[in-house]
Amino acid sequence: MSMPVSPLAPKGGFPNLPVVDGARFAAVEAGVRYSGRTDVTLVELCPGTVIAGTFTRSKTRSAPVLDCRAKLGGASESGAAILVNSGNSNAFTGIKGVEAVRAITSETAKALSIPEARVFTASTGVIGEPLAHDRITAVIETLADTLQPNAIADAAQAIMTTDTYPKGASQQVEIDGKTVTITGIAKGSGMIAPDMATMLVYVFTDALIGFDALQSMVTQGCDSTFNCITVDSDTSTSDTLLVAATGRSGVDVTGVSSFEHALTQVMDDLAKQVVRDGEGASKFVTVNVTGAVSHADAHRVAMSIANSPLVKTAVAGEDPNWGRVVMAVGKSGAEADRDRLSIRFGDVLVAENGQVAEGYVEAEAAAHMTQDEVTISVDLGLGSDAATVFTCDLTAQYISINADYRS
Amino acid sequence: MSMPVSPLAPKGGFPNLPVVDGARFAAVEAGVRYSGRTDVTLVELCPGTVIAGTFTRSKTRSAPVLDCRAKLGGASESGAAILVNSGNSNAFTGIKGVEAVRAITSETAKALSIPEARVFTASTGVIGEPLAHDRITAVIETLADTLQPNAIADAAQAIMTTDTYPKGASQQVEIDGKTVTITGIAKGSGMIAPDMATMLVYVFTDALIGFDALQSMVTQGCDSTFNCITVDSDTSTSDTLLVAATGRSGVDVTGVSSFEHALTQVMDDLAKQVVRDGEGASKFVTVNVTGAVSHADAHRVAMSIANSPLVKTAVAGEDPNWGRVVMAVGKSGAEADRDRLSIRFGDVLVAENGQVAEGYVEAEAAAHMTQDEVTISVDLGLGSDAATVFTCDLTAQYISINADYRS
Known part of the structure; x- marks a missing residue:
């Protein structure tokens, strides 16, 4: 099986690594x-x-x-x-x-x-x-x-x-x-x-x-x-x-x-x-969570977002579907208050205080989603702990790689 | 959006439900x-x-x-x-x-x-x-x-x-x-x-x-x-x-x-x-876990298998990929001992005591995987608690439904 190189691969190929003596x-x-x-x-x-x-x-x-x-x-x-x-x-x-x-x-x-x-x-x-x-x-x-x-x-x-x-x-x-x-x-x-x-x-x-x-x-x-x-x-x-x-x-x-x-x-x-090089990845996704009551909670929310198949497929579809981000926060098990949440795609404030942000223009968030690197930021509004997690989107190619490859 | 009816839908359409007085x-x-x-x-x-x-x-x-x-x-x-x-x-x-x-x-x-x-x-x-x-x-x-x-x-x-x-x-x-x-x-x-x-x-x-x-x-x-x-x-x-x-x-x-x-x-x-009617489902999957030290552990292992994208894509590919079942047991967080695990696809004993079963013939397990209804059974060999979970496979259609539909 020979897959084309990931579109997210670092430019310039394998780096020229200096020799380590020993x-x-x-x-x-x-x-x-x-x-x-x-x-x-x-x-x-x-x-x-x-x-x-x-x-x-x-x-x-x-x-x-x-x-x-x-x-x-x-x-x-x-x-x-x-x-x-x-x-x-x-x-x-x-x-x-x-x-x-x-x-x-x-x-x-x-x-x-x-x-x-x-x-x-x-x-x-x-x-x-x-x-x-x-x-x-x-x-x-x-x-x-x-x-x-x-x-x-x-x-x-x-x-x-x-x-x-x-x-x-x-x-x-x-x-x-x-x-x-x-x-x-x-x-x-x-x-x-x-x-x-x-x-x-x-x-x-x-x-x-x-x-x-x-x-x-x-x-x-x-x-x-x-x-x-x-x-x-x-x-x-x-x-x-x-x-x-x-x-x-x-x-x-x-x-x-x-x-x-x-x-x-x-x-x-x-x-x-x-x-x-995530299997089938077409986008690199950074998930930032701030305002948590503990680092463990921040990490749990970030992982819940990063692992949600519905969030990952929305990213693949370049859809700023923040409702799915809300869902992933809710299911994480971490402390959260719906009415204090705010969400950004890139720099675009999408939602705050538990509802869509005043003056939110979906086209602006959608423009961010068309990029190779997407950032989803969630502020829980409860404390001062934060965490960042990195992931990729979920595409049909992941399915075809894994429905065929024996790993 | 109009999707074709799931191939797993009950035969005969919507049942004739008796009236409930009141x-x-x-x-x-x-x-x-x-x-x-x-x-x-x-x-x-x-x-x-x-x-x-x-x-x-x-x-x-x-x-x-x-x-x-x-x-x-x-x-x-x-x-x-x-x-x-x-x-x-x-x-x-x-x-x-x-x-x-x-x-x-x-x-x-x-x-x-x-x-x-x-x-x-x-x-x-x-x-x-x-x-x-x-x-x-x-x-x-x-x-x-x-x-x-x-x-x-x-x-x-x-x-x-x-x-x-x-x-x-x-x-x-x-x-x-x-x-x-x-x-x-x-x-x-x-x-x-x-x-x-x-x-x-x-x-x-x-x-x-x-x-x-x-x-x-x-x-x-x-x-x-x-x-x-x-x-x-x-x-x-x-x-x-x-x-x-x-x-x-x-x-x-x-x-x-x-x-x-x-x-x-x-x-x-x-x-x-x-x-x-799981989005994109082509197979109905029953996951049985027995031999756990508690019901909670049995349920956790069954859910870990049922939610693993690698197990779900293997089912979609009709691949009796029991290595991925081992992986899902291992990551579940439940008590498990690799060398006591046994795994079956349908009635076919695939692995026992932490390795592939004596006389295992992959074609037999593969035949089970071609059916509409697939059963994965894991015995943890540690206790007497059990759990069963029902799920479906993960197909490219799940991706296309969710990369496009705004839910």
Whole structure:
């Protein structure tokens, strides 16, 4: 299946990502499920690399997710590796799934002469079919022999499933006169409603930092980035975000806010690229909620709007159908008072105090809806807490992708 | 907009509903929004009629819902009326909405010589636009003059919006040698994920019963019928279910289980007819969840499966994609253990103990998926609680209906 690139894809194609000292990449075609494309990637990380991460909170987590989770925070003296395959998620595969993870981590550890406890794997694709792990172990030597510092674009390509373009982002920060680099890649397009993490995201930095400090930055960054996006309200069994700090810059970033800010920027950039590649998406939608009694309530209302099929289809139809926004606020379960609500599409005030705004001209709101990027803002008028969520519209193409594709 | 009748509509068209003594119906074309069809209906109920009901729990409830709610349980000596318009929901219309309800109830009370406190109104259609209530008050005299005991089919027709067929159901029970009749009508097709009630549902019976006893039967019946259906996870601002008992049979049904059973049957029948008319639906889907630690957990898992766009599109594509069922179990938030799950499509055991079942033949599950009625059964393997939810698939037609129609 070959889909045209999303109309919302960043212009200019995959960015030119600066090399992160201490990280090397390789990708090959192993025929896990797809043919004629790469589907397995290996990342080698130098001794001393600290790895933090977050994972899906699904109760039906995949075997690789459980394995990775257990390994976070371990000793970092030796080198480490990340091995990812696309085409099969190795989720809901019982003991066979555990054996597949063991076979892959063991072969990878051997090829790179590192402990198994330092090999992090992920699998993405069909759920429930046994993973043909022998196809993966068969290519590990080749991967190990072809590792290169500047091949991150190949890795971004190899981890795609229904993605229509590879996703990458980077930031560089000057700290104490030295440059610290952060680069990251992600995949994701459908089954996107992350809960603690999204799909597959790998971020690399040459910063020097301990596990606890890095994990805290990652958890916080995730809350305002990957946990604020949704394509279709469905949460994956495989969501994995790993952030690897090689330390090679020699710059200690513990507690350095410019670094934390840059890291969050990379995560934000990748999260939005996932939304821009939402299955069938034709519009990028920002949902702002203000005036809530708590952040949790603001987030709940924003997610209720962002996940409403009736709001999403109205956006697809370029219809400033604010009645459906009212409906989504009402069903969210958050505290709300109909007669204090106000709603804007873009800058156009559509409704306030529980009714259509004085002097509202529908043509003005309709004009905003014709754009590629649509903003829906709701003020609940009750408190001072706010939240923003990013999503896309729901089109007939989402249906045709998912009525045919086996994910 | 004229949609073809849903392929899942009950065969044989609108049923021949027996007359309920004490209830009379009329419908007219008032031009509220639609033209060339009836859009206002009036039901007159005899003195002594007891009216129970449930309503949406949305925080953005419509003015008529708030008005009806306040009137439940009032004195029943005098006659009563139900007046419903389609085309405009009078929701999120501020003080204008309250004034519209007042104008309509006052004119209706005058025309039928009953107290305003006994006039129940409902409005369904576009949210947020002021209701042209003068078009409704202008036809109330005509409605009052044309009331007939056997015109319930006209009422069922007049309350439709995106419905492709009118919905009716009935039951008759023999109690103490006398016949008690229950008939009901409903409308609903999109924005269906009722919470305490659904869209608009009106049930009439000639049974004799007090408010508290009737309300308790209605609340309980609702839990296993209207609260167990979903079309698109979106909850209406107008959901209203009223059950009116005229008492004319002279049969006291307080605590009579055969009556309660028959009443629940009528509600169940109407609830399923709403699902069968789900916007764009091509398949009727039953989701059974067993082995849960609580009923609430079982219901949560069933709703998570029934509302998952990826499960719904797989059903549309006739794909026995059980991996998506696993995903929906995992994201539900309910207690679940991946390695105890089993899943069936129809009678075909697809997965058990956290992996694909021994001897599973996909062609067998695929054959089940080609049918009009699909059953997905999940056993969580943890406890003894169960729940069943009814839904439909998600097709490209849902998108085209909702990207164009202003609801």
